[in-house]
Amino acid sequence: MPVTTDLVATYRGPRRVVRRLLAMGPREDRALVILIAACVVVFVAQWPRLAREAHFTGQELNPMLGGALLAWIFFAPLILYALALICHGIARMFGGRGSAYDARVALFWAFLAASPLILLHGLVAGFVGPGPGLQAVGLLWLLVFLWFWMSGMIEAGWSKA
Template identity: 60%
Template structure:
């Protein structure tokens, strides 16, 4: 199934989508590609806001994009690996039965699956700027991300 179909399936039923992804077997290259795709989309989602900031303040857009690139494509993946490990340790303390790979896939897929809302948030931040609309879409993105992550973590930790 293409990634876009998997993302739509995640919005319809996150646990079923995670079960299907986990059923494909443990492949660390797949987990890394899911993570990097999510981080790349997060970087692209920042472009409109950074362009607005450069226009409004006179800052150099290339410097702003370079900083975002460094943060989202080099630092964020390391932080997300650490967060996934921490979530697995917490799940183990709560009698989870899963493994490290399942915890990583749950977090990484939540990031990628929630990316349409992340892109919408970036567009609103860049085109409209701060305000109630940006806060509502940002909250919606965060809520969906947490929903997907917890659903995936529950699925990953409930079966081995």
């Protein structure tokens, strides 16, 4: 199924989409592409905020974009791999039976599936700036991300007999 179709389907039933992704078999290249795509979207979502900040502070935009690129394309994937491994270990302590790959797919897919809200957050940060609107969109993203991630972890870890 195309990624866009899976993104929309995730908002209707995240467990079904994760189940379908895991049924394709363990392929680390697929997990990595999902993660890199999510990180690229988050990097792009930073542009409006960084442009606003550069305009108001008089800083150069290019170094700020370079720092965001370094953070989101090079460091964030490493951190997210470590987070997935830690969560897999915690799930195993509480009776989870999924593999580390399953935990990675659950986390990475949740991150990518919630990315439309990250784009909205970036637009609000860039055009509206700090305030209750930005906090509301950030909270909405966090709740949706946690919903997708926990649903994926349940599908990946506890539904295996």
